[in-house]
Amino acid sequence: MESSLPNTKTLLALSLIITTLCITSFTTATATDITYHGGPLLSGNVSLTVLWYGQFQPIEKRVIRNFVKSLSLEGVQMYFQPHVSCWWRQVESYIAAADGKKSGQSARVNMRIVREVDDENASVGKALVSDLLPGLLKKATAGLPNTIAVIFAAKDVSVLDTCKTSTCYDRGVIGKQLYIVVGNPEEQCPGLCAVPYHKSDVTIVRPAALTLEPASGDIGADAMLVQFASALTETVTNPFNTGYFFSGLKLGKTFLQAASACEGAFASGAMPGYPGNVRVDPDSGGAFNAHGFNNSKFLLPALWDLKTSSCWTTL
Helix, strand or coil, X not given: CCCCCCCXXXXXXXXXXXXHHCCCCEECCCCCCCEECCCCCCCEEEEEEEEEECCCCHHHHHHHHHHHHHCCCCHHHHCCCCEHHHXXXXXXXXXXXXXXXXXCCCCCEEEEEEEEEEECCCCCCCEECHHHHHHHHHHHHCCCCCEEEEEEECCCCEECCHHHCCCCEEEEEECCEEEEEXXXXXXXXXXXXXXXXXXXXXXCCCCCCCCCCECCCCHHHHHHHHHHHHHHHHHHHCXXXXXXEEEEEEECCEEECCCHHHCCCCCCCCECXXXXXXXXXXXXXXXXXXXXXXXXXXXXXXXXXXXXXXXECCC
16 A cells, blocks of 8 residues: 655755745834853753643643644644744744853753643632742642643633733742743733733724734633743843843843733734734634644744844745
8 A cells, every 4th residue: 555644855845935934924013132141041851740720621721732832843734824834943943042151051952841730629729829829839830850840821811910010921940840820801901901802901003993803712721822822032141141132121021022012913914912913713703923742833933033133924
């Protein structure tokens, strides 16, 4: 029987086409250069431990899981373009750029979820403050070393001071434990952290009322994904606040970084109040700019491109 698998030449050609598609789309930027400050970056195999804090719908978990699975897909698994892995290559370009300054690092970053745990009753309350983080991180990791602990908070849980600052996620390190905290902003502060699926609270130029439909059909799920993708990018490229950032300007309490430098942009043509020329699924009406695992679609944030000193998007 003749095999249905593509031959080596086909795979090579497909790989070259995909590589080209991954590097062709750019959008203008207004930020200043982000530079490397010599500190450690994350590379190679990186493990995530996830704590679902509060009550979540299956779609919310599925969006996050499919996104992580999509980051490292290659070859025939990337049939539809642009693909999430193209977006992730942009993150990996930071590691490659630093490689000449810090030897022994791989330019690949392979993400996977190694542990998930539920805290459906929100055991320490509906307001996550910094004093509660150490205990929750232990619950997320169960002692597993060398992981990024990720806490997702349900829509009825407030997360630290995210709604009072200009950032919609919290990330950092406690002791040696890297962590990310992302809330579902659908009820807490949608005008700040659920944009572009909700009208922005910030005065904008044009068009004032533009909002998009979520690709998954769930505003909270897709809004969490945007914030998680941004936080994960900056955890890889600036894990200990000594990696890549622009030291001349702060966004809230932190310096501009790979994702925050391009906040609000999702495709070419982006401007304040306009997310850019994204694609729209003809069946669902959901906006997206990347395909992923199991025919999923995502709207991923623009990232700062080190080579062009501008914001890069998949479209």
